[in-house]
Amino acid sequence: MNSKVYLYDTTLRDGTQGEGISLSVEDKIKIALRLDQFGIDFIEGGWPGSNPKDMAFFERIREIPLQHAKVSAFGSTCRPHVAAADDDNLRALVASGAKAAAIFGKSWDLHVTDALKTTLEENLRMVADSVAFLKEKGMTTLFLAEHFFDGYKANPRYALQVLEAAEAAGADWIVLCDTNGGSLPTEIYDIVRSVTEGIRVPLGIHPHNDSGVAVANALAAVQAGATQVQGTINGIGERCGNVNLISVVPNLQLKLGYRCVSSEQLQELTQLSRYVAEIANMTLPNNQPFVGHSAFAHKGGIHVSAVLRDPKTYEHIEPENIGNIRRVLVSELAGQSNLLAKMEELEIDISLEREEAREIITRIKEREFQGYQYEGAEASLTLMLLEAAGKLKNLFTLDSFKILMEKAASRAITSEATVKLNLNGEMVHTAADGNGPVNALDNALRKALETYYPCIANMHLTDYKVRVLDDNGATAAKVRVLIESSYNGEKWSTVGVSTNVIEASWEALADSIRYLLWKEGCEESDFHQTTEARVGIVNH
Incomplete structure (x- = not known):
C-alpha cells in the first residue's frame, strides 16, 4: 500500500486543554522541535489572540527554522453577520505568521441554531467567507467540521452542505471531527466512505477518546479514505483526551502499510512519548501500548522460555522498531529462563549451576510472598543475584x-x-x-x-x-x-x-x-x- 498519511499534532493546543496539563512557552518550543524532528507534518501551536502565551509562542517559533513541519494556528470561522475580513479572530491567525490555519465551524444543525443562534444559511456563509479569506492571505487552510459525525447522523444533507461550502471556497483540507467522542469505528468508516463519494478535497479525521475507541476510529477513517490524522502525543486532551498519535502511527505504518514517518524516525517513538510526558509532568502508564515500560515485559516462565526461542511467540512487533526494549521480569511466577535472561539483560556475568539457579528462584518466590517486588526494583534483584553467587563485596x-x-x-x-x-x-x-x-x-x-x-x-x-x-x-x-x-x-x-x-x-x-x-x-x-x-x- 505505502500511501502517505499526514500527521497533524495538536498537543500544544488541544492537548493543553486536558486536566492538569500546563505548558510554558519554552515547553511548547521544546516539544515543537521534537515533533518536527520526528516527522510530524503540521504542528498546531495554539489560538492566536486568545491568550498572551499562544501569541508569544508564535512570535518565538517564527525565529526557529523547522526541518519539516508547518506550524498551524487554530481559530474559528467568523462570527454571525461579520465579514471574515473584519473578524478579529481571523485577522489574528494571519498576524501569527503561521503558514497554516485550522478553523472550526459548525456542521451540526443543532449547534447552528441553539449554540450560535443563527440560521443554517448564515452558517454556510460564515464557513465559505472564512476559508476564502485565509486562502487569499496565502495560508494552507484546514476546515475542521466540528461535531461532524453527530451532525451527519442528525441531518446528513446539511452536514454535507457545510463541507461543500468549505470545498468551494478553496479549503486545502476538510477535517471530520468526532468532537464528543461518541462514535464507533463502524459508524466512522461508513460515514467517511460516504463523504469521499462527494468531496474531492483531502479528508482528515479528528477523533476524541470519550468512548475509548479513538485509535480504532482513526484507523477506520484512514481505511475509508481519510489521509490525515489529528491527535496528540500520549492522547492528552480535554475530558478523556484526543486520539493518541503514539498508538496511531505504528498501527498505520507497521500493521496497515501506510507511510507516516521514516523507519528511522519511527524508532524515536518511545523517546518522543516519554519526552513529552516529562515536560508535561505526567506519569505514563506502564501498560501504554507500544511505548509503555511493560509493553514488551514478560513475566510468566513459559512465556519467557518461548520468547527467548522466538520473540514472535508473545510479541506482536519487534520493540526495536518503535524504540522500546524487551524486558524479562523476575517474580514468584519466574522460571529458570526468566532468571538467566534477566542476568543477561542486567549484564551480570555469573555462571550458575542448575541447582543454584533453583535456589535463587525459590528465594525470590519466598521474598515476594513476604511482600518484596523485584519487577520495579531491579537494583535490589541484582544485589541478590550477586550475593547468591558470592560476587558482592559487603563494604558496610x-x-x-x-x-x-x-x-x-x-x-x-x-x-x-x-x-x-x-x-x-x-x-x-x-x-x-x-x-x-x-x-x-x-x-x-x-x-x-x-x-x-x-x-x-x-x-x-x-x-x-x-x-x-x-x-x-x-x-x-x-x-x-x-x-x-x-x-x-x-x-x-x-x-x-x-x-x-x-x-x-x-x-x-x-x-x-x-x-x-x-x-x-x-x-x-x-x-x-x-x-x-x-x-x-x-x-x-
Whole structure:
C-alpha cells in the first residue's frame, strides 16, 4: 500500500486543554522541535489572540527554522453577520505568521441554531467567507467540521452542505471531527466512505477518546479514505483526551502499510512519548501500548522460555522498531529462563549451576510472598543475584540507627538521625538532620560514607513510594518502600519491606548505595586508601 498519511499534532493546543496539563512557552518550543524532528507534518501551536502565551509562542517559533513541519494556528470561522475580513479572530491567525490555519465551524444543525443562534444559511456563509479569506492571505487552510459525525447522523444533507461550502471556497483540507467522542469505528468508516463519494478535497479525521475507541476510529477513517490524522502525543486532551498519535502511527505504518514517518524516525517513538510526558509532568502508564515500560515485559516462565526461542511467540512487533526494549521480569511466577535472561539483560556475568539457579528462584518466590517486588526494583534483584553467587563485596554493615523527632507548637516537626556503621572493622558514627525521618536517615548514611566513597555525593534520591500490603493491618500493616535513585543520568530502583516504614526505607536506601558502589567497582582498598589519607593529613 505505502500511501502517505499526514500527521497533524495538536498537543500544544488541544492537548493543553486536558486536566492538569500546563505548558510554558519554552515547553511548547521544546516539544515543537521534537515533533518536527520526528516527522510530524503540521504542528498546531495554539489560538492566536486568545491568550498572551499562544501569541508569544508564535512570535518565538517564527525565529526557529523547522526541518519539516508547518506550524498551524487554530481559530474559528467568523462570527454571525461579520465579514471574515473584519473578524478579529481571523485577522489574528494571519498576524501569527503561521503558514497554516485550522478553523472550526459548525456542521451540526443543532449547534447552528441553539449554540450560535443563527440560521443554517448564515452558517454556510460564515464557513465559505472564512476559508476564502485565509486562502487569499496565502495560508494552507484546514476546515475542521466540528461535531461532524453527530451532525451527519442528525441531518446528513446539511452536514454535507457545510463541507461543500468549505470545498468551494478553496479549503486545502476538510477535517471530520468526532468532537464528543461518541462514535464507533463502524459508524466512522461508513460515514467517511460516504463523504469521499462527494468531496474531492483531502479528508482528515479528528477523533476524541470519550468512548475509548479513538485509535480504532482513526484507523477506520484512514481505511475509508481519510489521509490525515489529528491527535496528540500520549492522547492528552480535554475530558478523556484526543486520539493518541503514539498508538496511531505504528498501527498505520507497521500493521496497515501506510507511510507516516521514516523507519528511522519511527524508532524515536518511545523517546518522543516519554519526552513529552516529562515536560508535561505526567506519569505514563506502564501498560501504554507500544511505548509503555511493560509493553514488551514478560513475566510468566513459559512465556519467557518461548520468547527467548522466538520473540514472535508473545510479541506482536519487534520493540526495536518503535524504540522500546524487551524486558524479562523476575517474580514468584519466574522460571529458570526468566532468571538467566534477566542476568543477561542486567549484564551480570555469573555462571550458575542448575541447582543454584533453583535456589535463587525459590528465594525470590519466598521474598515476594513476604511482600518484596523485584519487577520495579531491579537494583535490589541484582544485589541478590550477586550475593547468591558470592560476587558482592559487603563494604558496610549497619550496627544501629536512631531517629529523634520533635514537634513544637510553634514550628514544624524536626528530625534527626544517628547512624553507626561498620566499615571494614572500623566503627563510623554520624548524625544528620532532615525534613523528615527518611530524609534524615538518608543524610546520615551519606555523611558516614561520602568521605570514603566520594561518588555517593553525586547520587540523588529521585522518587520515594510507600505501599501498604495488608489493608486489614491498619497502622501496624506491612509496607513496601520503593526508592528510585539517579547517578550521572542513570536511574535504578530498590525495595524494602517491613511492618515499620523506617526499617523498610533503610533497607531500600542501603541497597541503593550498595548498588552504586558495585556499579562503580568500589573495593575495600578504596576505603583503606581514603582512611590512610585522612590519617596522614591529621598527622601532618
